[in-house]
Amino acid sequence: MIERDGMDDLATLLPADHVPVRELARVPMRRTVLAEHRESGDRVVVVVPAPELIEHVEQRDRLRRHTDAVAALNHPHVMPVRARDDAVTHLVAGVPAAAELAALIPGASPPAGFLPVLAGIADALDAARRVGCYHGDLRAEDVLIDLRTGHACLSGFGVSPAAESAEDGATLDVEELGALLVQCVEGLSPTSAPPPPELAEVLDRAVAEDPEQLYPSCRAMIDAAAAILLPPPRQPAAAPARPRDPRDTKRFRLILGSVLAVVLLLVVAVTGGAWGLSHWSPTSAELARMPATVRVDCDLTDPKGPVPNASRQLRCKDLAGQELIAGLYDSEPEAEAGYRAAVAATPGARNGDGDCAASPGWEHVYPGVGAAAGRVLCVRNDTGARVVWLDRANRTVSTATRPDGNAVALYQAWARWVQIPEFPTSEEKAVIDQQAPRPVRCRPMSATTTGRAGPPRWASSPAARPLASRHSSGCWIRSGSWVSPPRATGAS
Structure with missing residues (x-):
């Protein structure tokens, strides 16, 4: 994994013609850096994969295919890779001029602030799923927000261990977006209004242990949360009705009857009566x-x-x-x-x-x-x-x-x-054929989503306890590498 050292080493990770501005995110599988071109001054986002993701030819080839497919989507909420070196030691994505980028901080904004951001990210994940791609390691640090406009983009697509299949990877994206939704809700300030009780069912399904119980798509999950957390738009109050004078009603009926009679006579005269009621x-x-x-x-x-x-x-x-x-x-x-x-x-x-x-x-x-x-x-x-x-x-x-x-x-x-058709269509099923070792998954555990605090059941037994540890993201993991699958004996 990438070591947590200072900013001084960033220049050695970047393309030679770029200088670091600041580090945007640092997670076990990658570092994300805002950099600037030495001559033009143009700013880019550079994603630097961890060495263990690119040490074999097969891993580098997979990363190239994945990033190319996602870039071809041209999705507004995906930060596409525009350049990379042959060894895939860095992936470069352009950013809008004068953009002020920052990573998403769960709990830093109310539902009206984080739900639109997550909705855009959900659309990006669903769009990638339709072409057989997945993110595979979604974290809050991968959601980059332009502080000027509020527009959000997702970085780090494919910079993760391979899943057993594209569909498994897409399912993992739903789980991890659900975990991010839970973090945003649980991180709300104590002064915020408490979440409605019916939200618990949405959050439980968002991080369900059984994949069959998960939402069918990322957007369906965010829409379900938004339906509860976001109030419907206010309708303007109707003006009080003025009491109607009976004489006005009678006069109006006489005038209306006369006008309709004239219109009907004109229609019959012009069309010969051939224009029936179906034309109204x-x-x-x-x-x-x-x-x-x-x-x-x-x-x-x-x-x-x-x-x-x-x-x-x-x-x-x-x-x-x-x-x-x-x-x-x-x-x-x-x-x-x-x-x-x-x-x-x-x-x-x-x-x-x-x-x-x-x-x-x-x-x-x-x-x-x-x-x-x-x-x-x-x-x-x-x-x-x-x-x-x-x-x-x-x-x-x-x-x-x-x-x-x-x-x-x-x-x-x-x-x-x-x-709009749901994934997968018959044409899309043909591309869901990527096979690779399946990483061990990390599932968030909290009193809100499970009804109890502490480690999951598998981590509570005397035999398993020495192998269990709690990750900084709030997930319980087995010792070993949950982010990098074990290699087969004799792999080169």
Whole structure:
């Protein structure tokens, strides 16, 4: 493992053309350093793997493949490797100009502060899982936050011992993110509001001993915690109703009846009576082109609404009350043109860049794996959060907004509407074939999650007690190397 020595040795670990600025994180399997280029002054994050992770050719090859696959995701919450040396003694990732990076400190912020950070990290882990990759050694020190913007990125992907398979590695990511969630909740200040009792069930499942009891994805776990810890947005209080004068009601009915009669006569005169009642509401064929979860509450709206050049526009709501407006087009090229017009009218939109999970101004194909169903644009600015997407099969362009700027909730609603596929799909199963020794896992133990303090049962027996020790992260581990699997006899 990397020794805990001072900053003086950092320069020897970095590329020759870089100087250290400060150490961001230090864990048994790696050190993470903020460095600066000697000539240009550009800043980078350098991850230095522990020697035992790169001492064999097979280990170095695995690390190269893993970091390349994760970098190809181009995920906004992953710090991708942009450069490395042949021996993989350091991995270099670029950072935004003027970024002020710091590692996540569990308990340093309330749920409204740490849950959005963990939501972004969960999206990054789930995205890696879809391409057969995993982090494998997730710790709070790997979550780097830009203090100016609050944006979080995950470093250290793949800089960990190999799991038996990619699916086992992904399961380990769910467990370790669950442990990090527990640390953030248990580390809250005593002056903070106590967590609701129903949160205990979420935390117990987040660190369940049985993998079958774990959440199916990292994002599902964070969403479950957010549903309890984050209050729903406040609705403005309705103004008190003014008592209605009976004479006003009678007068209104007379005027309304006269107007409707005139409109009906005009419709019959112009269309010859051929325009039936179906034209005042969506037809069954039009509703079939809408997401299944919003079809029960759809109405026609202004044809000159927010979707450009659509022949008809529908306003729909899902069961949670989130509204969308969908424009219907007669052909796929017309729908494509309508979507492009919407993107062109959006300041700051970056075509084919980023990932919608992070929201501000990114546009790309969806879903991320498998056959493309369409394209999506996510925007977050002073007016709130907005998502616009093209559904090629149904020839629709839809848009939804949240004035409160909650881009995470809006992205979740969109993902439900378009039915982003769960991992793994049949194509993805073909890539989950990595075989390697399985590391011994470390599971957090606390009175909150287990109902009792002290070591786990396996560490309590007289025979096992001399082999048990408590790690600084709060985990009980067996002696030996839980971070580096035992080598087979005769391995070189």
